[in-house]
Amino acid sequence: MCGIVGYIGEKSAVDILLNGLTKLEYRGYDSSGIALNNGGHIELYKAVGKLNNLKENIRPIKDELDKSTIGIGHIRWATHGAPTTVNAHPHTCNCGKLVLVHNGIIENYQELRAELEKQGCLFKSQTDTETVAHLVAREFDKVKDLTEAVRLATQRIEGAYALCVLHQDAKDTIVATKRNAPLVVGIGEGEYFVASDVPAIIDYTKKAMYLDDNQIVTLTRTSMKLIDKNNNEIKGKVEILPWEPVALSKMGYKHYMMKEIHEQPSIIRNLLSGKITGINENLNLNEVQLDKETVKKLNRIQIVACGTSLHAAMVGKYILEDFCGIAVDVEPSSEYIYRKTVTDENTLVIGVSQSGETADTITAVKQSKKRGSHILIVTNRPDSTMAREADSLISVCAGIEVSVAATKSYMAQLISFYLLAIYIAEIKGSVDKELVKKLKKELIVLPEKAEEVLSQENQVKVISRKYANAKNFIYIARGINFPTALEGALKLKEISYINATGYTAGELKHGPIAMLDETLPVLSIMMKGKVYDKILSNSEEAKARNAKMIALTNSSDEKLNELFDDIIRIPETDEYLSPILAIIPLQLIAYYIAEFLGKDVDQPRNLAKSVTVE
Numbered sequence: 001m002c003g004i005v006g007y008i009g010e011k012s013a014v015d016i017l018l019n020g021l022t023k024l025e026y027r028g029y030d031s032s033g034i035a036l037n038n039g040g041h042i043e044l045y046k047a048v049g050k051l052n053n054l055k056e057n058i059r060p061i062k063d064e065l066d067k068s069t070i071g072i073g074h075i076r077w078a079t080h081g082a083p084t085t086v087n088a089h090p091h092t093c094n095c096g097k098l099v100l101v102h103n104g105i106i107e108n109y110q111e112l113r114a115e116l117e118k119q120g121c122l123f124k125s126q127t128d129t130e131t132v133a134h135l136v137a138r139e140f141d142k143v144k145d146l147t148e149a150v151r152l153a154t155q156r157i158e159g160a161y162a163l164c165v166l167h168q169d170a171k172d173t174i175v176a177t178k179r180n181a182p183l184v185v186g187i188g189e190g191e192y193f194v195a196s197d198v199p200a201i202i203d204y205t206k207k208a209m210y211l212d213d214n215q216i217v218t219l220t221r222t223s224m225k226l227i228d229k230n231n232n233e234i235k236g237k238v239e240i241l242p243w244e245p246v247a248l249s250k251m252g253y254k255h256y257m258m259k260e261i262h263e264q265p266s267i268i269r270n271l272l273s274g275k276i277t278g279i280n281e282n283l284n285l286n287e288v289q290l291d292k293e294t295v296k297k298l299n300r301i302q303i304v305a306c307g308t309s310l311h312a313a314m315v316g317k318y319i320l321e322d323f324c325g326i327a328v329d330v331e332p333s334s335e336y337i338y339r340k341t342v343t344d345e346n347t348l349v350i351g352v353s354q355s356g357e358t359a360d361t362i363t364a365v366k367q368s369k370k371r372g373s374h375i376l377i378v379t380n381r382p383d384s385t386m387a388r389e390a391d392s393l394i395s396v397c398a399g400i401e402v403s404v405a406a407t408k409s410y411m412a413q414l415i416s417f418y419l420l421a422i423y424i425a426e427i428k429g430s431v432d433k434e435l436v437k438k439l440k441k442e443l444i445v446l447p448e449k450a451e452e453v454l455s456q457e458n459q460v461k462v463i464s465r466k467y468a469n470a471k472n473f474i475y476i477a478r479g480i481n482f483p484t485a486l487e488g489a490l491k492l493k494e495i496s497y498i499n500a501t502g503y504t505a506g507e508l509k510h511g512p513i514a515m516l517d518e519t520l521p522v523l524s525i526m527m528k529g530k531v532y533d534k535i536l537s538n539s540e541e542a543k544a545r546n547a548k549m550i551a552l553t554n555s556s557d558e559k560l561n562e563l564f565d566d567i568i569r570i571p572e573t574d575e576y577l578s579p580i581l582a583i584i585p586l587q588l589i590a591y592y593i594a595e596f597l598g599k600d601v602d603q604p605r606n607l608a609k610s611v612t613v614e
């Protein structure tokens, strides 16, 4: 993960670097650091913990630092070595003249480090990155050219990297390069920016160039030179970013997560608009670039994703198989990439990712692309690395999601899967027309129903606080809401650190039931439909073991009051669509428990928003 920024121009670099790092804080927040070229002398400033610590350290000397107009910065999510000041980037060589920041993992760092130590390099940190600093510095000592030194050094590196490098003797120059990690160069008037992601530069320029793997860019205040790994000069593709600077705001909410939960009704509305034009008309999904004959011939769909996106994909599998009669496999990208998968030209591969930068999913998608599959990407970031691999691109348009816990992007992914499934089913004629009409009608009124769920926030808050001291939590569901149980449990785990697990309710008696007693809350997701009665019986079984029982249901059945200690009722909808409403109270439960426990809701420990390492 980690975020990197660089600036060369006439303005105060420190402001631009700190502002850029603030925008990249979603990538990690273990520690941060900047290096400034102060009149030909490189100075380093680092701090452990949130970026604010670095800002506070710098505050007393800020006026002095404002003179520097060249610098690089980094925000870290620790991979190698604990989050300490020594392990924070930028890293340096022996003499301190070279500094660099890195995002990625150097896989052969141990061999390189052993070799460099033999040659007299003194390592200060436990990071993989420091090997690159020594490696580039040694090459620089030989060739006296920073670009060439970076080119030669990176040829020895295995793994993934985005690098931004300064050297005291390569005056007024920044060199940057990347392999399997994102890097964008912002182009201003007499100034250049480098960053892991667009938000870090968009306040200053919309003109930008994305680097391709193994390209190296050399920036001075007035020039930009791009070469490939063989030292051939190449012309980069300069584009105007389709972005507006976004002033990130909590809009009066205490946390971004709560604001993002509340944005969900309008996200559903926006996504449906223009797609469902009438219940008797076929759905419009121009994003899918497969001709109708190819759609009809599809015999298999493979969906790859991680975390919350994986849970959205599991709902997707359910509806795609039911509506389209096509076999669908859903697999965590990190598993998919290490086994042989069976695909042919009639296989559609779907990559799902909020960020579009998740390393495992990018690798999975690239592998499938090589095998000739049509690649459909469902993402919130149409400008991401993954989106650039897409043959078809569904942009879920949820707006920037700041909180590490994904909520509104999950909702937008769900809606996208419903649209995709109906679109394919209509082309294939594989689903009952009356059912499709009913679902379209119901989808249109879902934003209001989602608002209704949110209006019960206070009741959910009271219930959440009642269970906030539980050490373990079980979520049970069946059928299309099993992914809802997994997602509800993941939300609780990641922001409250309570051990929460989602099970298919039928599996409870095959082992997990042994854990049940009066200290363990069981939350049953019981939506009216095929499996309602079954899950009711499974809930009885849990109750008989003295578990504390919570129901999340759209049934008004009064008898539930006897079985359950607490009941959260949500509006009725078709069973197929119920995951859309059912997830909202579970997001709220996770939020209120974490908030009650005093956890850092938006930036939970050990996590990062964008997981750019495998």
Ligand code: M6R
Residues within 6 Å of the ligand: 306, 307, 308, 309, 352, 353, 354, 355, 356, 357, 358, 361, 404, 405, 406, 407, 494, 607, 608, 609, 610, 611
């Ligand atoms: O950006 P992606 O959707 O590819 O990210 C995948 C996961 O890292 C992400 O969903 C993660 O599980 C979230 N923190 C969940 O809230």
